[in-house]
Amino acid sequence: MTEIFENIKKLYEFEQPCEELSPYIEFFSETSLAATQSHVASEEFTVKLFPSYTPTIWINLGSPYFLKNGNDWKSVDQQTDVLVLRNEIIERRNLPTDNIFTIKFFPGAIEALFGISQAQIGSQILQAAELIPYATLQKLKNLSDFKDRIKLLEDFFLAKLYQKNKVGHYYSHVQKAIALFADSGLANKNSELAQQLALTDKSLYRYFTQTVGASPKTYMAMLRARTALTAYIADTPNFNPYLYGYYDRSHFYKDVYNFTGQRLGRRLN
Numbered sequence: 001m002t003e004i005f006e007n008i009k010k011l012y013e014f015e016q017p018c019e020e021l022s023p024y025i026e027f028f029s030e031t032s033l034a035a036t037q038s039h040v041a042s043e044e045f046t047v048k049l050f051p052s053y054t055p056t057i058w059i060n061l062g063s064p065y066f067l068k069n070g071n072d073w074k075s076v077d078q079q080t081d082v083l084v085l086r087n088e089i090i091e092r093r094n095l096p097t098d099n100i101f102t103i104k105f106f107p108g109a110i111e112a113l114f115g116i117s118q119a120q121i122g123s124q125i126l127q128a129a130e131l132i133p134y135a136t137l138q139k140l141k142n143l144s145d146f147k148d149r150i151k152l153l154e155d156f157f158l159a160k161l162y163q164k165n166k167v168g169h170y171y172s173h174v175q176k177a178i179a180l181f182a183d184s185g186l187a188n189k190n191s192e193l194a195q196q197l198a199l200t201d202k203s204l205y206r207y208f209t210q211t212v213g214a215s216p217k218t219y220m221a222m223l224r225a226r227t228a229l230t231a232y233i234a235d236t237p238n239f240n241p242y243l244y245g246y247y248d249r250s251h252f253y254k255d256v257y258n259f260t261g262q263r264l265g266r267r268l269n
Contacts, residue, residue: 001040002048004230004260011035011047012102013146018154020161023175024109026054028153029102030146031062036096047092050260051222053212055105055118057083057128058092061141062099067092070123081128081137085121087213089261101140101149107178107219108171108211113160119213132156170207173197177204177216178223186224187245190216225259228252232264 001008013032017025059081066073068091069084076082084090092100111117114131129137136156140149177193184192193216194204208216228244232252241252256264 001045003050004226004233008047010039015146015150017150018158021154021157024106024113024161025157026104026106027102028150029104030149031099031101033097033099036098040096045094045096047094049086049090049092050226051088052086052226053107053118053214053219053222055083055085055107055110055121057081057103057105057131059101059103059128059137059140060099061101063095063097065092065094065098067125069125074125081132083121083126083128083131085118085123085213087121088123103153106175108168108174111211112168112171113157117210117213119210122213168211170211173199173204173207174211177208178219181220181223185243185245186220186227190220221255222259225255229256229259232256 001011011032012029012035014027014029016022016027060076060078062078064075064077067076067082067084068074070088073093108118110131116131132153136152140152143149143152176197180193180196181188188196190204191201194201197204199207204216208214208219212219214222224245228241228246231244232239241247241249244252246252246255253264256262
C-alpha cells in the first residue's frame with residue numbers, strides 16, 4: 001500500500017496529542033488488527049511512505065518486519081523500536097500480525113523537546129531508546145490499551161517540555177516559515193519568507209539545515225508536492241495546479257515524479 005495514492009490510514013487508530021504537545025507531535029497511532037485483517041488479503045504486505053522530514057518513532061507491539069530506508073532492507077525484530085527521519089522514500093514490509101505504535105513529530109520538534117537536531121539522523125535507522133528510555137518503552141508495551149499508552153508518553157514528553165522551558169530559537173523560525181509558505185498558497189520563494197521573518201537568506205538556510213536536516217528549498221518543494229498530490233488524488237477532475245504554486249500541469253507532473261519516483265499517468269492507469 002502506498003500513502004497518498006491509497007488510504008493507508010484505514011489500517012490504524014489515530015489520536016491527537018494534548019494541547020501542550022500539539023506544536024511538537026502530529027499524532028499518535030496504532031495498528032488496528034481488525035482493520036488490517038479486513039483490508040489486507042495477502043500474507044505479506046508493504047506500506048510505502050514518501051519523504052516528509054517528520055521524525056517518526058515506530059514501537060513494535062507485534063511481529064518482526066522488514067524496513068527499507070533508502071536502498072537496503074533491514075530486519076526489525078519484536079524487541080526493536082526505531083526512529084527514522086523520513087527524509088527519503090521508506091517502506092515497511094509487514095505480516096498480517098503487524099502491530100506498530102507510531103509517534104509522528106513535526107519537523108524540528110525533537111530538538112525542541114530533546115535538544116537533538118534531526119539533521120543528525122539523516123538516512124539512519126536509529127534505536128528509539130536514544131530518545132525514550134528503554135524502561136519506558138517496555139512499560140508501554142506491557143499496557144493493554146491504546147489510550148493508556150498515549151497517556152504514558154504524554155507524561156514523558158511533558159516532563160521533557162517543562163525541562164526545556166522555552167522553544168528553541170531555530171525551531172520557532174522554522175515553524176513560522178512553514179506556516180507562511182502554506183498561507184502563501186505554497187508559492188512564496190525562500191527570499192520572500194526570509195524577508196517576512198526579518199531574516200537573511202543565509203540565516204533561514206542555516207535554521208532549516210540544522211533543525212530539519214534539509215534546506216528550505218528542499219523542504220518546501222517536498223511540502224508542496226505532498227500537499228498538491230494529495231489534493232490531486234482526492235479530486236483529480238477538479239484539480240488546479242495553480243492553487244499550489246505551480247506554473248502549469250507540466251510543472252506539477254515533474255514535481256510529483258521528483259517526489260515519488262512515479263509518473264502520474266503510469267501510476268493511475
